[in-house]
Amino acid sequence: MIDGSGHEMNPGDNTVNAANPASGDPADALPAPAVRDWRTPLELLFLGIVWGCSFLFMRVAAPKFGAYALVELRLALGATVLLPFLWMARARFPLRRWPTLAAIGLLNSALPFLLFAWGAQHAPAAIGAICNAMTVLFTALIAFLFFGEKIGARRAVALLIGFVGIVVLATGKSAGLSVGPAAFAGATASLLYGIGYSLVKRYMSDLPPAASAASTLGCSAVLLAPLAWTHWPAAPVPALAWACAGALGVVCTGLAFLMYYRLIQRIGPARASTVTYLVPVFGALLSWSILGEPLTWSMLLAGVLILGSVAFSQRAR
Incomplete structure (x- = not known):
C-alpha cells in the first residue's frame, strides 16, 4: 500500500516503506474495543480522503509551480515533519548508509512525485489517483523478477x-x-514505488520507519534542489497554489505517514492496506466535485479493472 508520501506498506509484512507513518510505541495502551471499533473506519476514511486530496492538490499547484518546484516543496516539508524521528534515531544512521538512502529516496520519492506532478499538469487528478493503485501489483512483480519471491x-x-x-x-x-x-507517467511512478519498496524491504528493514522516511525524503530534497532552483516559477504564485503545496507536503506526505503507521501498529498491515481502495475513489470524486473535471467511462472502467485486480491479488494472501 502506498501512502501519500510515496512510501508503501506491504499488506503481507510489517516493513513500512520510507514515507508512511508514525510512531508511537507499539506497546502504547490500546483503546477499549468499543472505541477502536468506531475509530478505525474513521481513520481509514480520513486517510483515503487525505491521500485522494494529494492528487487534487497537485492538480491545482503543479501548473503554477511546475513539477520540480512543487516536488521540492513536498519533499522538504514532508522531511521536516518527520525530522524529529530521524534525530531521535540518528545513531542508527551512520554515514555509510546515506548513499543507499539517497538512491532509494530518488526511486521511491523524488522520481514518482515528479511523474505524478507532471501528469497533474496535463490530465485530470483522477488519472494519477487511479494509476497509484497499481503499486500493489508492481511491488509483487518486482519482488518476483528480482528478489525471488513467488508471485x-x-x-x-x-x-x-x-x-x-x-x-x-x-x-x-x-x-x-x-x-x-x-496515464503512462502515473503507471511508471507506481512501478518506481514498487522498485523502491522492494529496496526498502531489502536494505532498510532494520531502521525505524518514520526516521527512514525522513532520511529518504530529506536526501531527495537535497538532490532535487538544483533543478527546483533553476525551474522556480518566474511569475508570482497564487496563494491557493501555495496552500495546496503546503498541504501536500505537511499533511499528505508527513502527518498522514504518522497516522498510517500508528494505524498499522494497532490493527495490522493487512487491514490498514484497505485504504488502497479508497484513494482512487476519493481522488476521482474530489476531482469531479471540487475542480469540475469530468469522470469518463474509460476512467470508471479502468478504475474497476485496476481496483478489482488489486482485490483479486490480495485474496491470495
Whole structure:
C-alpha cells in the first residue's frame, strides 16, 4: 500500500516503506474495543480522503509551480515533519548508509512525485489517483523478477487485468485531449514505488520507519534542489497554489505517514492496506466535485479493472 508520501506498506509484512507513518510505541495502551471499533473506519476514511486530496492538490499547484518546484516543496516539508524521528534515531544512521538512502529516496520519492506532478499538469487528478493503485501489483512483480519471491497464478492474472486497466485509461480522452501520457507517467511512478519498496524491504528493514522516511525524503530534497532552483516559477504564485503545496507536503506526505503507521501498529498491515481502495475513489470524486473535471467511462472502467485486480491479488494472501 502506498501512502501519500510515496512510501508503501506491504499488506503481507510489517516493513513500512520510507514515507508512511508514525510512531508511537507499539506497546502504547490500546483503546477499549468499543472505541477502536468506531475509530478505525474513521481513520481509514480520513486517510483515503487525505491521500485522494494529494492528487487534487497537485492538480491545482503543479501548473503554477511546475513539477520540480512543487516536488521540492513536498519533499522538504514532508522531511521536516518527520525530522524529529530521524534525530531521535540518528545513531542508527551512520554515514555509510546515506548513499543507499539517497538512491532509494530518488526511486521511491523524488522520481514518482515528479511523474505524478507532471501528469497533474496535463490530465485530470483522477488519472494519477487511479494509476497509484497499481503499486500493489508492481511491488509483487518486482519482488518476483528480482528478489525471488513467488508471485502465484492469482497475482499473475491480477497483473494482466491491471495492465489492461492502464491501457483502457491511457486510450481515454478528457475535454477532447488524450490522457495517455499522464496515464503512462502515473503507471511508471507506481512501478518506481514498487522498485523502491522492494529496496526498502531489502536494505532498510532494520531502521525505524518514520526516521527512514525522513532520511529518504530529506536526501531527495537535497538532490532535487538544483533543478527546483533553476525551474522556480518566474511569475508570482497564487496563494491557493501555495496552500495546496503546503498541504501536500505537511499533511499528505508527513502527518498522514504518522497516522498510517500508528494505524498499522494497532490493527495490522493487512487491514490498514484497505485504504488502497479508497484513494482512487476519493481522488476521482474530489476531482469531479471540487475542480469540475469530468469522470469518463474509460476512467470508471479502468478504475474497476485496476481496483478489482488489486482485490483479486490480495485474496491470495
